[in-house]
Every structure is written in structure tokens, then in C-alpha cells.
Amino acid sequence: MTDTSDQGQVADAVKGNWVDTHAPAPMRPYLRLSRADRPIGTWLLLIPCWWGLSLAVAATGFRPVTIWLALACAAGAFLMRGAGCTWNDVTDRDIDASVARTRSRPIPSGRVSVRQALRWMGVQVGMSALILFTFPPIAIGLGILALVPVAIYPFAKRFTWWPQIFLGLAFNWGALLAWAAQTGALGWPPVLLYLGGIAWTLFYDTIYAYQDVEDDALIGVGSTARRFGREPQPWLRGFAAATAILMGSAVLVALPLLPALVGLAGLGAMGWHMGWQLARLDIDDPARCLALFRSNRTTGLIPLPFFAAAALL
Template identity: 75%
Template sequence: MTDASDQGQVADAVKGNWVDRLAPKATRPYLRLSRADRPIGTWLLLLPCWWGLALAVAATGFRPFDIWIAVGCAIGAVLMRGAGCTWNDVTDRDIDTAVARTRSRPIPSGQVTVRGALIWLTVQVVASAAILLTFNGTAIVLGLLSLIPVTIYPFAKRFTWWPQVFLGLAFNWGALLAWAAHTGGLGWPPILLYLGGIAWTLFYDTIYAYQDVEDDALIGVKSTARRFGDTPGPWMRGFAASTVILLSAAIVTALPPVSAMAALLGVWAMGWHLAWQMMRLDVTDAALCLRLFRANRTTGLIPLPFFAMAALV
């Protein structure tokens, strides 16, 4: 039987994804390099952007340009997630070769050269910059600053047990950027939203990291999963509670009481979804960890209709 790597497919991609079925053959290695066959990461990057925009609209009112902000953030999330993953795979190519789940990725499997990956990285960054330049000055500066945590993140697992913090810094930056794109500035609401997103990232990416905990231990790669071992419960409950508390604080500081109550219902519902994940979590079951990690798309979508409701109240 031909395995996934023989066909160029990546081991942890969803079977029958659109890249493997529909994309032109020559583009597949590069789309896989950008994780286009695994869209959950794009959602996790995009959702904090939409939180920031939705909360800003609820706080100050809707403007026609907000439609472009929402669309631009979506396109930018695809491009910057792809660029970040490309950079990650360039820097991690030797590590990926040593981990069962990642050795089928395009660079370690030989589908893409490092030079080809760097060219593809440049294309994605330039396209992202073109979108960023349509926003206001504050948002542009924030977009440029976001490159700092994106650049550092792949190296974090080499020097800290908490690389998930660096992922959170990068993945939730859009909460600040989208708020600024709407309002022209920052303040406590987007900062609290950003911190709440980081706590959420610590929750879901720790679950994700448990898939590789044995391989990571063998090659000396650090993660919160290795740090917590077989008893992550207290930490995970802390991350979930921090997420709900910080997002709630962002809402309370941004909105008047009636609107805030509508938005808070969404955050509390999100909290219940995090609790549901905790009740199901078995860190020794890698397949379950992957399913729960992917369930966080739903987790992050839950607050959005309530934020929209708050804008109408």
C-alpha cells in the first residue's frame, strides 16, 4: 500500500482535502508548505482579527470600510499563516525529519528545496504587505511589528518550555491590528482581548503539542506539553479561565452595560466549549488531541454572533 508521504500528502492533513484532490500538481508542494491542506491554523489566526474588529464596531459603530477590514484580514490570515508556516518549516527542517508526524512535510520529504521555500515565503509576505498598506498608519505599524514574534516563534522551542507563549503573541496580534484599523488607535479593550487570545492559544496549542511529546523528548525539543507531563489539568483549567476572564474584561471596558451583557454571553458560551474539551481530553490519545485542537475553530467562532448582537443593542 502506498503511504501518505509517497503520494506527497502530509501525514496530519485531513484526508481528501482540496489541495490533494483539486490543486494543480505543480502547486501542491507549496500549498502544503503553507498548510493550505490544514486550514485550522488559518482560522486560529483569523478569529482574533474578527474579534478585534467586531468589538471595535460594537464599541464605536459600523463604517463601510469595516467590510474591507474583515475581508482583508481573511486574505491576510491565509497569506501570513502560509508565510509563517513556510518560515517555520525552513528553520525546523532538521527537527521535522526526526518527528514521525512531520517528516512527510514538503521540505524534509524533498518536495520543496530550501531556496524554493524562501522564494515562496517572499511572495506571500509581499502579497500580505499589499493588503496591509490599504489600512491606516497605526495598523500598518502594528502589522510590521507582528513580524517580530513570527520570526522568533520557530526558535522558541529550542530555548524555553513555553514556546506556546510566542505562538500566542504571533497568532493573536490581529486583535490589536483589526481594532486599530477600525479606530485608528489602541486602548485597554484590544490589549485585554489580545491577552485573552494568548491564554486561549496556550490552551489549544498545548493540546496540539501532546501529539509529539515522545518525539520531542527524544530530540530535546521543549513544549508546555512536556513541561506539564501527564497532569496538565490545573494548567489547562487556568488557561481556560484566563481566556474567559480577560475577554470578559475587554468587553466590559469597551461597551456600555446592555451591549456588554450581549457580548459576555458569547464569551461565557466559549468558556463552556473549553470546559467540554477539558472533559474529553486524554493526553495519551494523539488522534483525540488533534480532533480537540481542530475543534477550537468552533470555540473561536462562538463569540462572534454575540459581538454582532452587542453592536445592534
């Protein structure tokens, strides 16, 4: 049941992406299942890892293993995002078939069976485990524990208006894991960074959810977009403020004053970018919502050169 033609593109994929244009035809349905044709999710999973790692380096110093950790986080984010999306599509296959934006996904469109999807998920998890087992024991434990929010998230929309919280719990776990892998311990800085990342996820995924608010209402599943209705701006401003405050607190706790000021400058620039998104938001324009959601790759990358500069200080 593999797609051997050039058909099968997913509706919200990036146009001209490498999966649709260059991947071997038999692999395309599986790569689409992993959202490899929509790389923004990998970035949003990876960025908190690099936040945790770069802030840990700024706080405790560079070590030779740091380069490996940065590369391993990138590979692990790609694989675990793919595994999580595969699990999400298995659990949501009936819902996806009822939503215009998602009915072209590989399972509801019939290009991949549930059994094939589960096998593909196992391959991705297994490859991720090989990477994780090169990390220190505390990071390995955190990596295994991360499977809990990943497993729960697809069901959250069925019992709460706030599934974005569960997404945030899963997507920002890398801030804890990468800090622990670099330092061999946990502490308040990675916890505050993690909480700030959750607030950021609430910000960007609420914007994303406005694409599906009408379909979600018809199906009867929850989202923050449905909860906030026509007035999301006060909530989104609150999430942006919480992101800045919590991440800024992490920087202040982790670093001496001068490096901390450099890190805070990066967070100020990140906050400006979130404000720019709010100024452009139109909840009645799904294309605008998707474009703003994707722009959060830039939002999350903004602090990294400032954290790197803080490390040099």
C-alpha cells in the same frame, strides 16, 4: 523539485482536502508548505482579527470600510499563516525529519528545497503587504511589528518550555491590528483581548503538543506538554479561566452594560466549549488531541455572533 503526482500528502492533513484533490499538481508542495491542506491554523490566526474588529464595531459603530477590513483580515490571515508556516518549516527542517508526524512535510521529504521555500515565503509576504498597505498608518505599523514574534517563534522551543507563549504573541496580534484599523487607535479593550487570546493559544496548543511529546523529548525541544507532563488539566483550566477573564474584561471596558452582557454571554458559551474539550481530553490519544485542537475553530467563532448582536444594541 515540484510534486507532479498525486503523492506527497502530509500525514496530519485533513483527509480529502482541496489541495490534495483539486489544486494543480505543481502547486501542491507549496500549498502544503503553507498548510493550506490544514486550514485550522488560518482560522486560529483569523479569529482574533475578527474579535478585535467586531468588538471595535460594537464600541464605535459600523463604517463602510468595516466590510473591507473583514475580508482583508481573512486574506491576510491565509497569506501570513502560509508565510509563517513556510518560515517555520525552513527553520525546523532537521527537527521535522526526526518526528513521525512531520517528516512527510515538503522540505524534509525533499519535494521543496530551502531556496524554493524562501522564495515562496517572499511571495506570500509581498501579497500580504499589498493588503496591509490599504490600512490606516497605525495598523500598518502594527502589521510590520507583527513580523518580530513570527520570526522568533520557530526558535522558541529550543530555549524555553513555553514556546506556546511566543505562538500566542504572533497568532493573536490581529486583535490589536483589526481594532486599530477600525478605530484608528489602540486602547485597553484590544490589549485585554490580545492577552485573552494568548491564554486561549496556551490552552489549544498545549493540547496539540501532546501529539509529539515523546518525539520532542527524544529530540530535546521544549513544549508546555513536556513541562506539564501527566497532569495538564490544572494548567488547562487556568488558561481557560484566564481566557474568559481577560476577554470578559475587554468587553466590559469597551461596551455599555447591555451590549456588554450580550458579549459576556458569548464568552460564557465559549468557556463551556473549552470545558467540553477538557472533559474529552486523553493525552495518550494523539488522534483525540488533534481532533480537540481542531475543534477550537468552533471555540473561537462562538463569541462573534454575540459581539455582532452587541453592535446592533
